[in-house]
Amino acid sequence: MDNINLNEIYNKCLEFIEQIKNPILKDCCKKIYSDYKDKLFNKPGTNTHHYYKGGLLYHIYCVTRNAITITNLYGNLDVDLDLIIFGSLTHDIGKTRDFNDFTDDESYIMSSGNSADLLGHSYEGAHIVETYLSNYDIDEQFKNQVIHMIGSHMNEYSEWGALVMPKMLEVTIISYADNIDSHLEPAHKILSLANKGEKYKIINAPREYYKSLNPYYNKK
């Protein structure tokens, strides 16, 4: 973990919330961030990326930053930035139920019990967001679209995957933003240890990669 100031990161997330135009989504997101602040500061991302105290908050921040950047790069894309920001900020909120608070202790066990195994974080997150949204006077079909941002963000059916495949471009953007962050973050240490031309393996990557042999490439 680099020197990450979690208070700063949390404040940046609050700034993202301020960009949400829909007052219901903005208020709902503020409430979730207030109620879950402690958990976001203490849970890891997961055991394959952002595996440290507060890794969950930092990962969520990175995904939201990535998703907004991707959207801005395709400036004429007719997508709803409210859904993208709200969905990114809450996409992994279900992990707060699945994981114990992180400790450096060797006896640390990440999973907090059966919910991670039986329900998975996509369901848990969708359920948390639906519970919060039930306090607002919100169009039922739009509410389903909001929940879709959380339930479909994994973009694949698997043990820990999506409840349903993405059916809105907004969640596709979130999914790619999530994927690149969870893929690149655990690469840092491995990459710094590998020499030019060597193969290296990132913990959650599907295969080994080669490091560049370009003589003009200066290894950091």
Ligand SMILES: [Fe+2]
């Ligand atoms: Fe996830």
Ligand SMILES: [Fe+2]
């Ligand atoms: Fe994620």
